[in-house]
Amino acid sequence: MNQLISIVLPVFNEEAGIQVTIDTLLNYIEQQEERYELIFVDDGSKDKSVPIIKRALAQNNSIKLVEFSRNFGHQIAITAGLNYAKGDAVVVMDADLQDPPEVIPQMIEKWHEGYEIVYGKRMQRDGETIFKKFTAKMFYRTFRKLATIDMPLDTGDFRLMDRKAVNQLMKLHEKDPFVRGQVTWIGFKQTSVKYHRQERIAGETKYPLSKMIKLALDGITSFSMKPLQFVNIFSVVPLASSVFYLGYLIASRNYNAASVGVTILLFSLGLLMLSIGILGSYLGRVLDQVNDRPRYIVSKTEGFEERNNGIHKFNARQINN
Known part of the structure; x- marks a missing residue:
């Protein structure tokens, strides 16, 4: 089987757990039939996340890195990762292992059955406060009542998308994208797999209340009048x-x-x-x-070069999108 699966991981100050994430994903892809590329998109981290990723990148050709010039936001980082992904299918997941890699084969199975988008449906959320669980539940239900799209309940950005779905998603040019809403809007044949969302392996959530409110406002104002x-x-x-x-x-x-x-x-x-x-x-x-400013600015990319007899031929797309 020669299919390429891209895994896009937005990263922001994940020093405490990024090495565990890298090791877990490398161990996972070694056991799979498909080819994989791991695209880490650094969203202006101020800690040692980037040096840790670079050390792993030097030892494994599956790892690639996109560095932003500053912090542009989680949804923008996902968008950039999708832009750089080359896979026949692309998986988006967080870099804190709350989205377990063990769910990806279930998504791929659904993809092989003919579904172009397979999203993870959270049945349980560990390590989150009662307040956050309640507000998240209320947001999804309020959004569904207000919006013009039928976004599935209790789903985040953890999902697999077929190449043609990704191509259509990249034609959208909203400055403040609400990715999970956009994915619903483009249509295609969609289904879900149920999973248990785990507690963060380390570090703190990158979505405090203020960012959750902004995300909710972006979602509602993007898809509802x-x-x-x-x-x-x-x-x-x-x-x-x-x-x-x-x-x-x-x-x-x-x-x-x-x-x-x-x-x-x-x-x-x-x-x-x-x-x-x-x-x-x-x-x-x-x-x-x-x-009409660019949505993000890439300062540097690594790992996208073609290796041929020890000669590195740079082939990355320095996209200011």
């Missing part, structure tokens, strides 16, 4: 309520003008600011597209 519709409702409700309530108070003569006025004013201003915030999120995305 319903928040804009809510703005219109919010604009009408406080105005109508104020008019009717004010009329009631005047008719009943049971009111304190100052307290009622301040209450209505504050309530209206709160909804107004919420509406402006929602509009601002959409306008911000438009501004990013209009600026």
Whole structure:
């Protein structure tokens, strides 16, 4: 079997566990029939993640490295890795081994059955707080209600994609991509494999609450116009309520003008600011597209050269996408 499988791994300050990840993946691919390439995309790490990857790269031709000029974000790192991947199929997984390599053969089996996209469906999430589990669950269900796409519940970025699906995904040029939403949007024949998401082997999560909120906003504003519709409702409700309530108070003569006025004013201003915030999120995305800056800048790549009788012929794509 001569099929090439690319595994894309975004990396950001994973010094504590990256060597274990490399050893685990190399041990995995040695036991497989398919050929593999491991593409690590460093998203501006400040620790020793890159030197560790480079040491392993010097000893194994399966390992490749893409280095960003700075931190551009997890979703951008995934996008860059997909751009560099050469495989007949591409697997995206985190570099902390929460996504177990043992699930990949199940994905490949589904791929051989004719599915072009096979995503991992989390049945259990170890090592995460009750708050994070709850907010993640609420996000997926809220997103599904709001969005124009039917994104599967309880799925992250851990998935396998056929080459033709990756090619179509690379035609999308959103500045703040929500990859799992994009993968759903492009269609193709999709299915899932269930798995147990493990606890991080080391280090800290790279998705604190602030980044989770940004990811949620990027996802919703990328694939839903319903928040804009809510703005219109919010604009009408406080105005109508104020008019009717004010009329009631005047008719009943049971009111304190100052307290009622301040209450209505504050309530209206709160909804107004919420509406402006929602509009601002959409306008911000438009501004990013209009600026047309590259989504990421690659400072260096290693491991993409062709080795021929000891002569290294560089063949990497220095893409500023």
